Amino acid sequence: MKRREFVRTAGGASAAVAASAGATGTASAQEAEPDWPSGASSGNVGSYQDARGESEVTVQVGAGDQGLAFDPTLLWVDPGTTIIFEWTGSGGDHNVQTVEGGGPASLDSGDPIGEEGHTYEYETSEEDAGITHYHCVPHTAVGMHGGIAVGGDVPTVETGGNTGWPENIAHVGVPLHAHWVGIAAILGIALTFVFTFYLLKYGESAHTGHGGNQ
Known part of the structure; x- marks a missing residue:
C-alpha cells in the first residue's frame, strides 16, 4: 500500500470511530421525566407513560397482582386530554x-366501587x-397512589435515558456504555498515528521490519 493511500485510509477509519462514539453519546443522552412527589412515585406497580400528544388515555383502576394499583401509575399528558379511569x-x-393538597387537578370519582x-x-x-398526586381512599395505606403531570411547564428530573447496559444481563449484546466507546475511539486514533509514523519513517508497517519500501 502506498503512503498516501495508507494515510487516507487511516484517516477515514479514525473519523468513522469518532463518529460512532458521537452517535453512541447521543443515543445515551438523558431523558426528562416529571419530578413526581414521593407519595405518587412510590405507588404500587410504578409504571410511567408519556402520553403527551394523545387526546385520550386509559388508566386501569385495580391493576397489579393484587388489584391495588393504578396503571399507568404515573402519567404525563397535555391540557385537553381525556383520562379514562x-x-x-x-x-x-x-x-x-x-390527596389533600396534592396538586391542581381536582380528581374525584365519588364513593368507592368494585364493578368491573x-x-x-x-x-x-x-x-x-x-403535577397532581392522587390515591384510592380505601387503599391509600397499602400504596394505591398515582400521579398526573399536565402540560410542558412542570418540574422535571433526568432519568438517565439509554444507559447502554440492559437491565437483564441475558440481553447483553445491546450498545455498550458510551465511555467504553470513547476509550475505543481514542485507542483507534492512537494506533492510527503509530502506524502512520512507521509508514512515513520506514516506508512500511510496524509488522514487517525495516526493510525499506517494497
Whole structure:
C-alpha cells in the first residue's frame, strides 16, 4: 500500500470511530421525566407513560397482582386530554381522588366501587397544569397512589435515558456504555498515528521490519 493511500485510509477509519462514539453519546443522552412527589412515585406497580400528544388515555383502576394499583401509575399528558379511569374489578372497592393538597387537578370519582368496567372520565385543562398526586381512599395505606403531570411547564428530573447496559444481563449484546466507546475511539486514533509514523519513517508497517519500501 502506498503512503498516501495508507494515510487516507487511516484517516477515514479514525473519523468513522469518532463518529460512532458521537452517535453512541447521543443515543445515551438523558431523558426528562416529571419530578413526581414521593407519595405518587412510590405507588404500587410504578409504571410511567408519556402520553403527551394523545387526546385520550386509559388508566386501569385495580391493576397489579393484587388489584391495588393504578396503571399507568404515573402519567404525563397535555391540557385537553381525556383520562379514562377504568375499573378492573380486582382488589375490592376503589375510587380516584386527589390527596389533600396534592396538586391542581381536582380528581374525584365519588364513593368507592368494585364493578368491573366502571369508568370515570376526567378532561384536563390549563387549570390543571402541574403535577397532581392522587390515591384510592380505601387503599391509600397499602400504596394505591398515582400521579398526573399536565402540560410542558412542570418540574422535571433526568432519568438517565439509554444507559447502554440492559437491565437483564441475558440481553447483553445491546450498545455498550458510551465511555467504553470513547476509550475505543481514542485507542483507534492512537494506533492510527503509530502506524502512520512507521509508514512515513520506514516506508512500511510496524509488522514487517525495516526493510525499506517494497
